[in-house]
Amino acid sequence: MPFLILENLSKHFDGNLVLDNVSLQLKERELVAMIGPNGSGKTTLFNAISGFLKPDQGKIIFKGIEINNLPPNKIARLGITRSFQRIRLFHQLSVLDNMLLAARYNEGEKLFSALFRTRLIHKEEEENIKKSLEYLSFVGLFDKKDSLGENLSFGQRKLLELAMAFASDADLILLDEPTSGVFPETKAKIIQNIQKLNEDGKTILFIEHDMELVMRLAKRIIVLDHGKLIADGHPDEIVNNEHVLDAYFGKRKSYA
Amino acid sequence: MEYELHLFIITGIFVILALSLNLVLGYLGQPALGHAAFFAIGAYTSSLLALNAGISPWIGLFIGASFAAISGMIIGHLTFHLKEDYFGLATFGFGLIIYSGINNLTDVTRGPMGLPGIPQFIAFTDLYNSLIFYCILILLFVLITIFLTRRIIYSPFGRVVQSIRDDELAAEALGKDTRQVKIMIFTIGAFFAGIAGSLYAHYITFIDPSSFNVMESILVVLMVILGGMGTIGGPIIGAAVLILFPEMLRFIGIPDAVAAPLRQMIYGFLLVILIIKRPQGLVGKYKLW
Ligand SMILES: Nc1ncnc2c1ncn2[C@@H]1O[C@H](COP(=O)(O)OP(=O)(O)O)[C@@H](O)[C@H]1O
Ligand SMILES: [Mg+2]
Numbered sequence: 177m178p179f180l181i182l183e184n185l186s187k188h189f190d191g192n193l194v195l196d197n198v199s200l201q202l203k204e205r206e207l208v209a210m211i212g213p214n215g216s217g218k219t220t221l222f223n224a225i226s227g228f229l230k231p232d233q234g235k236i237i238f239k240g241i242e243i244n245n246l247p248p249n250k251i252a253r254l255g256i257t258r259s260f261q262r263i264r265l266f267h268q269l270s271v272l273d274n275m276l277l278a279a280r281y282n283e284g285e286k287l288f289s290a291l292f293r294t295r296l297i298h299k300e301e302e303e304n305i306k307k308s309l310e311y312l313s314f315v316g317l318f319d320k321k322d323s324l325g326e327n328l329s330f331g332q333r334k335l336l337e338l339a340m341a342f343a344s345d346a347d348l349i350l351l352d353e354p355t356s357g358v359f360p361e362t363k364a365k366i367i368q369n370i371q372k373l374n375e376d377g378k379t380i381l382f383i384e385h386d387m388e389l390v391m392r393l394a395k396r397i398i399v400l401d402h403g404k405l406i407a408d409g410h411p412d413e414i415v416n417n418e419h420v421l422d423a424y425f426g427k428r429k430s431y432a
Numbered sequence: 433m434e435y436e437l438h439l440f441i442i443t444g445i446f447v448i449l450a451l452s453l454n455l456v457l458g459y460l461g462q463p464a465l466g467h468a469a470f471f472a473i474g475a476y477t478s479s480l481l482a483l484n485a486g487i488s489p490w491i492g493l494f495i496g497a498s499f500a501a502i503s504g505m506i507i508g509h510l511t512f513h514l515k516e517d518y519f520g521l522a523t524f525g526f527g528l529i530i531y532s533g534i535n536n537l538t539d540v541t542r543g544p545m546g547l548p549g550i551p552q553f554i555a556f557t558d559l560y561n562s563l564i565f566y567c568i569l570i571l572l573f574v575l576i577t578i579f580l581t582r583r584i585i586y587s588p589f590g591r592v593v594q595s596i597r598d599d600e601l602a603a604e605a606l607g608k609d610t611r612q613v614k615i616m617i618f619t620i621g622a623f624f625a626g627i628a629g630s631l632y633a634h635y636i637t638f639i640d641p642s643s644f645n646v647m648e649s650i651l652v653v654l655m656v657i658l659g660g661m662g663t664i665g666g667p668i669i670g671a672a673v674l675i676l677f678p679e680m681l682r683f684i685g686i687p688d689a690v691a692a693p694l695r696q697m698i699y700g701f702l703l704v705i706l707i708i709k710r711p712q713g714l715v716g717k718y719k720l721w
Contacts (some may be wrong), residue, residue, distance in 0.1 A: 178437035252607035264602035
């Protein structure tokens with residue numbers, strides 16, 4: 177059974193069809209890029225998968241469970257994590273606290289555990305701190321562990337976002353333009369981290385507009401245009417696909 | 433000396449009230465503008481139970497606080513999905529409803545005439561002894577409130593509460609049941625406000641609606657913002673300053689008729705200055721904007 181199934185997803189906003197009958201399947205451990213002109217519905221598709229937006233029509237099935245009617249927090253706990261195109265972090269909490277909030281195992285987050293602190297809860301927290309610090313070292317933010325989120329540079333925020341994706345230990349990771357707006361060296365780091373996540377067994381779907389990067393990183397590319405899935409295949413097929421050439425280069429639209 | 437003890441007791445009661453609001457306003461980041469309503473529910477519930485059913489204030493205290501908590505939970509269920517400004521309006525409205533309720537349900541609350549002769553926790557013949565008893569009692573409740581607030585906030589659960597303040601959507605995306613957490617914090621905040629209300633009623637022995645009006649809610653908000661949201665020390669300092677400050681006006685010989693409007697003007701002025709110059713309050717760290 178495929179890992180993630182999107183079946184005939186449609187969504188419209190005030191008369192505009194933003195997702196037009198999108199069907200798609202992802203296999204476990206795939207690393208897939210999604211491209212498409214600006215406003216083609218890529219972020220909306222992420223919003224639908226992560227539960228922030230209810231599709232008008234269609235089904236989303238993750239690991240055999242129908243998730244399209246679940247609230248975002250339930251979907252997250254089933255093992256889907258996402259980043260936001262406009263970065264969302266906890267600005268007035270420390271970098272380490274941001275990481276701990278992303279941690280997958282958090283029995284201690286119950287009110288009961290706060291009032292009656294058991295040894296097990298302490299152990300879990302220590303364990304989470306240890307792992308968080310490892311991931312922070314890995315993305316190169318260890319020194320920033322005590323800084324507030326708001327004191328990070330743009331690039332550091334993008335890196336923290338990825339470190340949080342590591343910490344979430346989610347099975348499916350949706351990244352919305354993870355490298356947009358960062359300096360080349362940070363970009364290289366981010367790419368390296370995405371590859372590492374994928375090697376660790378995570379399924380990743382990422383939105384990207386740097387075609388050179390997409391061609392290098394992904395073994396499969398999905399193309400969205402006006403809410404329609406117009407192509408899905410190996411990078412070599414995609415660059416020669418007539419519809420894609422039309423959507424992208426023919427009409428000279430800006431993309432992503 | 434009696435007067436100083438009295439001020440200590442009143443300050444303590446408002447410290448509890450401000451700390452309870454701080455859970456919602458400072459840590460959860462929701463601008464609750466009707467907190468006096470829970471204060472009122474605690475005060476009126478245990479007073480009426482004592483006056484009409486002869487129930488001991490010791491028991492009435494917890495029944496009153498529980499009623500307040502249940503109201504907080506209901507308000508939470510009704511408002512958890514509202515954006516900050518609408519949440520502020522809704523809680524403001526709730527404050528108005530409770531205020532006009534106690535003002536107009538004259539059969540039960542005697543309306544503006546108020547409830548006189550509310551029994552104290554222990555009947556002392558000597559005023560001094562009574563004040564000492566209340567100082568100790570209130571101090572005890574202040575310490576319990578501080579202890580429980582710390583316990584709740586300095587924990588993974590407290591981290592989730594604060595993450596909602598920073599970005600509710602991001603918290604949801606990380607699997608936090610933000611709705612449930614919000615309702616829990618509303619409930620706990622209302623519970624402690626109810627405790628404060630009941631303590632107040634059984635200390636002063638007379639309550640009327642004027643102690644629970646909209647200005648009272650604003651005063652508590654001001655205490656939290658002035659001292660510093662999202663800290664334990666902030667609301668304590670804020671409550672102390674705003675309770676003791678009018679007394680100082682009186683002390684330097686300004687007549688009451690002038691002091692009352694002057695005080696409100698100064699409060700308003702303080703709020704404007706703070707919001708512009710020091711949004712994190714005197715000792716706070718969390719910035720409002
Ligand atoms: N919440 C919303 N309300 C109304 N229109 C929206 C909303 N979100 C997105 N849209 C519209 O849907 C279209 C697709 O947006 P989006 O998914 O963000 O595109 P992309 O991420 O591919 O650039 C755009 O035309 C956008 O204006
Ligand atoms: Mg987008």
